[in-house]
Amino acid sequence: MGKLKGMTEDGRSVRMMWSARQWEKLQLEPYMDEDERIIVAVSGGPDSVALFHILREWSASPAGKRLELEIAHINHQLREQESRQEEQMVRELARSAGVPFHVTHLDVKAEMAQSGKGLQEAARDLRYAFLTELATKRQASVALGHHADDQAETILMRVIRGTGIAGLGGMSVVRYEKKVKLIRPLLRIPKVDLISFCEQGGYPYAEDSSNLSTRYTRNQVRLEVMPQLSKINPQISDALVRLGDQSRSDEHFLMQQAQEVFHNTVKTEGADCLILQAHWLELHPSLQRRLIKLILSYLLSHTRKKEADFETIEQFREACERQDRANFVIKGANGVNLVKEYGQLRFTGAVDGPEPFAYVIWDWRAQPEWMLPGGIHLTFEERWLEREGFESVDSIYAASFDADALLLPMEVRSRQPGDRMQIHGLNGSKKVKDMLIDRKIPRLLRDGLPLLADAKGRILWMPGVARSAHALISPTTKRILHIRTSAFIQSI
Template sequence: MNLQMELEKEAEDRGFWSPGDGIVVAVSGGPDSMALLHMLSSIAKRSAITIIAAHVNHGFRVEESAHEMEVVQSFAEQLGVVFESVTLDMPAYIEETRMNGQAASRERRYAFLHQIAERYQASRIALAHHADDQAETVLMRIVRGAGLTGLAGMSLKRREKNVELIRPLLRMNKSDLLRYCEEHHIPYCTDSSNKERYYFRNIIRLDILPYLSRHNPQISQSLQRLAEVAGAEDDWMEKQTDALFAQLVTLSPNECAISCLDLRGLHVALQRRLIKLILSYLSKETEKISFEQIETMRLAASAQAPATWRTDAGAGIRCVREYDGMRFICESQLSSGEASDYWYEAVLDENSLAVEPSGWTFEFVRASASDDCKPVSRYEACFDASELTYPLVVRNRRPGDRIQVLGLNGSKKVQDMFVDEKIAPLKRELYPLLFDAAGKLLWIPGIRRSSHALTSEHTKDVLFIKARGE
């Protein structure tokens, strides 16, 4: 089977494109991308697709790069393919941004490809990575340390923004592509930088793979198979993790929460993946979060770990364990949640008070003793109105706050009450407390009321208060 037929079959099996699709082909001028451009232009009419050749001159090798652009443009015109190009001054851009050279070049190159795709309303961008590139990528990731996703190497296709990146040559060998160029008299350029050992990929290609091939002559094929197997298993694991995310994770603005019991009940591989997926859901900058950080968060959900705990997960996310729950919170949300002290005076004539920082609302009802008002839950309380000093105040906790607990001799720290009731540490800072104007702590709604202003048989006027939390 010739390479064109192989490409068409692969496209049909993998759904690389559909009739009517526009495809932007990234053409550097090397044999791989020139062979891809030739193949796609040859099958374009049969497959009812439109081809646009896109070339980027990065500005590193002035004369050589200019020649490459001329070769690509001339070949595209020969094939009757639309040609688009851009010339960049990457050395100046790298100096300005202090970015890694390869990363900066990739960023600008892909931005241009997306720009051309949008201009021509193309739904695909075709990249000319081949099987030997895949082997190099997998070996690079092994050397640097990678999990199953890294071992999967480059994907045959994936969504990026509004288009799909496809790699139609990913299962074809470099030698076959070179032979294809010779057979079809396809011009191509050789990038002199491919021989410079300044780049890690070149060291892999020129030194490490040849050395390993002494011990395994089929090393490239072995690495390609590893990528194939790892890719299939990674895809299955990803689907399992997506399903668990939908089933177990509670979502709220800038936050994800999961039960520690649910998390530790999963296989360790799924625990790690689910944590990574949660972090990726909250931030697009999670690439630098290390295995050790993931492991720290995973172990924090264990039964033996402290009941309350927090850590900076990286990428602007904080991971917090609060008793039986684990929360992953964006720092922006924490900044707003950990607000400064608040203080609200209750105007009883208005009947209700919204304490916005806490998300709680208080309702006030004046009644006579004959109305027989009785609280039915810890979120309701009755006070002898004549024994209160007004105005009443709702505020959050301050260091040293204590409550004269009903039914106990002496007072107790509010902090200790929160711990006893397993109030999450992040919620403690905003939890509302009801005081009178004399500074007496009357009530911690939902937890305990004080022994102040109790109603009795002598009470004439009752203040009935109901609190509703988040």
């Protein structure tokens, strides 16, 4: 890593110039591993310059962990000469420290024109894309110089926009982006301490002139709002940072509770999530919101769409509370919908049934197994009664027929308008639609249920629902056809 710098003229370590309390505020030990490669994002400002030297000092100390440091610099090319000077300064820092140096030149204006994003958002997205790609290639983590003032501003900006406990937590010390670990060890250190660290250590740094412009929201908060609040509470920054710490702790606990509820009461079925409304109504609204957030996170992971906002979460939460209607459909944002049927709440991306299907079966011996839409497995098994004997064990997913009484070809198909079935044990016939309603089959599942019909179109069997009075086993039966399906009507 090169010779350790950071010594004053009288030979004192910079570490000695900071109080023990200042060093205790650093969040290093739990978040970094021995011999971990860390790419330090150094803009040239006092915060990132201080971060690099702090990590070097800590890594070289007996109490620290050995780190393999590298420097990455992002030139946004927005301030021309200033940007070039900052790049050269950071390049010299890497050279003097003897660590690898990585640099990229961003075309932020082109990104704005192409994506329609604002300057700050476009610059941030390009910056993080570079850092995560570089870290992936280098098998490294990324250290960022966000400090206590940044944290306080972030929390206040979220309060102004309207946020919940999760937003009040501000930035996390560690988070992952595209599987890359991003570390912010300075979130409890005020900027004034970082400037002092650089000045006492003789470390050159640059001041970004754009930080003085109130054109950007963050600068308005920093230059106008925070000074006004500090007149009321001189320790406003510390107070907001404490609020963030407490909020993150509370949010972590509540999310743990919500995850336990998700595990115990929510059934995942493909890309759907189901929960009984009776279970839902037992939950506190705070857990309801977080449970919806977990459900949407699960569903949106299948669609790669953005996380739903507070209004969408509240729309779903209030709909889940409704008991005035047995069935309804709520179409939410991001393609996620809520379907209530027979006391069951289903979060799904689909509100329409599957496509119709039909398969003609001439010879079940040639093809005894069929895979139907929705992953339903259908199996035919023929037995000669007089030769082998056969004990019929019928259920809602298994039925036995007199093979010689079946009119071929048979057809396995989805339901059609006007379908009726002569149910075994009942006089006359009944509409399939009414049977499905009586059985309380969710509407989204009905068009995907298979029906077995004979050559005359008579429905022989509706797996999961009922069998007909046709082709029953009798004393004269010689061949039995036993048909079974996998269980496909899910319940929770």
